[in-house]
Amino acid sequence: MERMGILLSERQRDILRLVVEEYVQTGQPVGSKGLVERAGLGVSPSTVRYELAELERIALLTHPHTSAGRVPTEAGYRLYVDELLALPEARHSGFELGLPVEHAEVEQALQTTTEMLSQVTRLLALVSAPPLEAATVRHAEVLLLQPDLVMVVVITSTGGVTDVRFAFPAPVDPGLVTWAREYVNERLTGARIGSRTVKLAFDEPALSVRERSFLLVIRSAFEQAADDDRRLFVGGTAGLLDEMRAEEIGAYRSLMEALEKRAALLDVLAQRLDPRRPFARVGEELEQPGLRELALVGATYGIAHRTLGSVSLLGPLRMDYEKALRSVRSAATELSRFVEEIYTDD
Numbered sequence: 297m298e299r300m301g302i303l304l305s306e307r308q309r310d311i312l313r314l315v316v317e318e319y320v321q322t323g324q325p326v327g328s329k330g331l332v333e334r335a336g337l338g339v340s341p342s343t344v345r346y347e348l349a350e351l352e353r354i355a356l357l358t359h360p361h362t363s364a365g366r367v368p369t370e371a372g373y374r375l376y377v378d379e380l381l382a383l384p385e386a387r388h389s390g391f392e393l394g395l396p397v398e399h400a401e402v403e404q405a406l407q408t409t410t411e412m413l414s415q416v417t418r419l420l421a422l423v424s425a426p427p428l429e430a431a432t433v434r435h436a437e438v439l440l441l442q443p444d445l446v447m448v449v450v451i452t453s454t455g456g457v458t459d460v461r462f463a464f465p466a467p468v469d470p471g472l473v474t475w476a477r478e479y480v481n482e483r484l485t486g487a488r489i490g491s492r493t494v495k496l497a498f499d500e501p502a503l504s505v506r507e508r509s510f511l512l513v514i515r516s517a518f519e520q521a522a523d524d525d526r527r528l529f530v531g532g533t534a535g536l537l538d539e540m541r542a543e544e545i546g547a548y549r550s551l552m553e554a555l556e557k558r559a560a561l562l563d564v565l566a567q568r569l570d571p572r573r574p575f576a577r578v579g580e581e582l583e584q585p586g587l588r589e590l591a592l593v594g595a596t597y598g599i600a601h602r603t604l605g606s607v608s609l610l611g612p613l614r615m616d617y618e619k620a621l622r623s624v625r626s627a628a629t630e631l632s633r634f635v636e637e638i639y640t641d642d
Contacts, residue, residue: 302354302375309379310337311347312356316368316376320616325365370579370613373591377576377617385625402426405634406529409607409627414532417623419611422594424565425527426604426635433484433494433521438477438514443467448517452489458521462513472510479507489521528561564592565606572596574621579613589613593620595628599636607631 304312315326318334328344331337337344348366351357356372359365368376406423413421437449444467449459483497498515500508564577564584574595580588587610594608607628609620 302356302371304375307337307339308347308351311344312351312368312372313376313379315348315351315357315366316372317618319367320614323614325360325363325367327363327365330365368613373613373617374576374578374581377578377591377593380617380621381574381576402635403529405631406605407531409631410529410531412531413607413609413623413627417532417609417611417616417620419532419609419615419620421529421531422561422565422592422606422608422610423529423531423627423631424605424608425529431489431521433487433489433518436477436480436484436518438473438480440468440470440473446473446514448514450517450521452521458517460514460517460520462517464513468510472506475507476510476514479511484518489518494518528565565594565608574625576617576621591615591617593617593624595621595624597628597631597635599632604635605631 311331314331314337318326318331328341328348332339332341332344348357351372352359352366355369356375357366358369359367402425406425410421410423413419413423431452433450434453435451437447439447439449441447441461444464446462446464446468447459448462449457451457480497483500484494487493487497498508498511498518503511561584564582564587574593576594577592579591582588582590582592589612590610591613592608592610593615594606596603596606598604607624609615609624611620
């Protein structure tokens, strides 16, 4: 086991794993004697005490002042999760959504997934919806509010409305505004937000310099519409506090505040290294203020060569990572099967 220059022996790896798993299960610091008795390590308590001390020396374990037992540090959890992520993926246990494809809506499947995940794991379930594929441009307005002030309104097929105002350094030709309204509706109505079609409409070589310059300014309204259309399904907020420990109150309070700013959570879910593999963010790796005392594990879902969203679980550092990873993998696999019947690869 190696991360950031930390190299552990097989025995130390086993002991770290056992400490994490027992602490996750009991919430109590783990002592050497109990570890030997329950785990059957085949070595003496003194040997285990030595290895626990070594793991503490390299900051993978720590111990409360009132106890001789150890608890994992953030780095210890991270190393443990890395081990889980490196294991070959076992056959997924069934995670049936129970939704006949011919009658179900994507939104219904995503909401059902969050509810089932939160019930199974007692963690906060987060499922991001297909961010762009679900929305197309229904209509756009380009309006001259004042001689130097233009407003662009973008209405999407999912009901989203984005309006952005643009101040120009000089009065804008009303004829240019009328042309832009007609042009964007002709080129973009029915196009998926964020698609290549939209990009090409703003980069059309046949346009004059004057037309291209104007479109270059207002194109950010369409980019913001794509961002506004991102959706996040959340499940488990009510049950999240059931097993909360006193020392975790601050982290959960911050989490509840973060839920009010879903864009921040969507940004966290977008930070994954490899869309083909499950991912994990532990503590400080979440970066967003208010989430740094928590951990997130997740997996992406989609169709061939296209990631449509992610299935994640957010909770305390002291979570059952193995169960969480197994759950998100299974749910992502089932969602991928579901959306494959609905979306086609462009």
